Amino acid sequence: MMEIGLTHFLVVSTLVFLAGMFCVLTRRNAIGILMGVELILNSANLNYLAFSRYSSVTYDGQMFAIFVIMLAAAEAAIGLAIVLGIYQTFHTIDVEATDTLRL
Amino acid sequence: MSEFSLFPIVFYLLAAVTVVSALGVALSNNIFYSAIALMGTLIGMAGMYLMLAADFVAVVQIFVYVGGILVLTLFAINLTSRIGDVSVSNRSIGRLPALGLLGVAAVVMLRAVVGGGWNLVDVGAAVPTIASLGNAFLTDYILPFELASLVLLAALVGAVVLSRKELKEEHG
Numbered sequence: 001m002m003e004i005g006l007t008h009f010l011v012v013s014t015l016v017f018l019a020g021m022f023c024v025l026t027r028r029n030a031i032g033i034l035m036g037v038e039l040i041l042n043s044a045n046l047n048y049l050a051f052s053r054y055s056s057v058t059y060d061g062q063m064f065a066i067f068v069i070m071l072a073a074a075e076a077a078i079g080l081a082i083v084l085g086i087y088q089t090f091h092t093i094d095v096e097a098t099d100t101l102r103l
Numbered sequence: 104m105s106e107f108s109l110f111p112i113v114f115y116l117l118a119a120v121t122v123v124s125a126l127g128v129a130l131s132n133n134i135f136y137s138a139i140a141l142m143g144t145l146i147g148m149a150g151m152y153l154m155l156a157a158d159f160v161a162v163v164q165i166f167v168y169v170g171g172i173l174v175l176t177l178f179a180i181n182l183t184s185r186i187g188d189v190s191v192s193n194r195s196i197g198r199l200p201a202l203g204l205l206g207v208a209a210v211v212m213l214r215a216v217v218g219g220g221w222n223l224v225d226v227g228a229a230v231p232t233i234a235s236l237g238n239a240f241l242t243d244y245i246l247p248f249e250l251a252s253l254v255l256l257a258a259l260v261g262a263v264v265l266s267r268k269e270l271k272e273e274h275g
Contacts, residue, residue, distance in 0.1 A: 004114045006223065009151065010216040012118045016144065018209055019125035025201035026129075031179055035128055035141050038172065042148050045160075053155040055222050059235050063244055065152075065160050066236070069167050070251050074258035076172040080179040081265035087183040096196070 009050035017043035030083045030093040034076065041072045114154060121147030134184065138176050145169050156229035159236050 016039055023036025045065045052061025087093050124143030131137045145168040152161035240248050 004111050006221055007216060007219065008114065008118070009155065011213070012121060012151070014209070014212045014216055015122045016125045016148075017212070018205055019122070019129040021208060022201055022205055023129040025204065026195040026198050028196055029134055031176060031183070032134060032137060035137055035176065038141065038168070039125055039128060039144060042144065042168075045164075046148060046151060049152055049155045049157045049160060051221075052157070054226060055224060057224055059232060059239060062157050062160050062232060062236060063239055065157070066163060067247060067251060069160070069163055070255065073167050073171055074254055076175055077258050077262040078265070080175055081262040083179055084182060084266045093183050 006050055006054040009046060009054075013043040013046040013050070016046070028094050028096055030086065030095050031080070033095065034079045034083070037079075038072065038076070041068055044068060110154070114151070117147045117150040117154070120144075121151065134180055135177075138173065138180060141176070142169060142173055145173065156232070158229075158231060159233045 020036045020039030020043065023039060024033050027033045027036060045068050048061040048065045048068070052059065052065075083093050086098055090097055121144050124140045124147060127140030128137045128144060131140060145164065149161045149164040149169075152158075152164060
């Protein structure tokens with residue numbers, strides 16, 4: 001069996017990123033889109049930690065991962081508050097319906 | 104040396120959980136199932152963080168993502184979905200063009216990943232990282248650390264203001 005190395009983690013991270021990208025591209029539900037963003041942020045974190053482990057002797061990658069998690073928490077709080085605001089105005093969170101600004 | 108034979112097995116198990124759950128998030132028609140699958144991805148990711156000797160980040164991942172963001176997401180789903188059409192509450196559009204774009208991205212990214220050429224160092228034994236991270240937070244990273252507290256405060260106030268809009272209108 002092959003030794004587990006940097007490439008294995010990077011492949012997993014790529015697959016999760018692609019799933020998140022597909023989610024963001026195709027979802028009509030705003031919360032579904034936010035979940036896709038969470039997937040993308042997680043895959044980026046996995047990259048940070050994989051490189052921090054296999055390609056560096058410092059903990060800088062882990063620091064960045066912690067800041068990414070912090071920003072993801074802020075993003076989720078604000079994003080979901082906006083979604084609730086959209087629901088109060090449009091009574092749906094289908095992003096196709098929220099086109100008031102469109103010509 | 105049973106540790107060395109266990110490492111790949113645990114890795115492949117965690118990778119399978121993570122990737123299958125991520126596909127569930129992207130493909131499920133029911134947004135509740137998507138949210139629960141997201142939990143699988145987040146926990147699998149935390150396990151992989153542990154395998155990368157990032158113990159503190161793994162714990163933060165469980166606390167913040169599974170304990171915070173996921174619960175917040177479930178609350179938002181419950182507050183916005185009409186219970187009646189829950190089974191089709193997570194429709195998708197344009198899957199075919201998205202698949203095309205995805206294919207291009209997959210080819211580029213996988214070629215970059217498998218191509219390799221990374222600068223590798225010897226992987227030492229996994230040591231606890233919390234003390235080093237704490238020192239780094241209060242020395243080299245003191246400015247981002249303080250800025251992070253400001254960002255979180257702003258996000259907190261912003262979320263309250265955004266989701267309490269209807270009270271403001273009542274007061275006139």
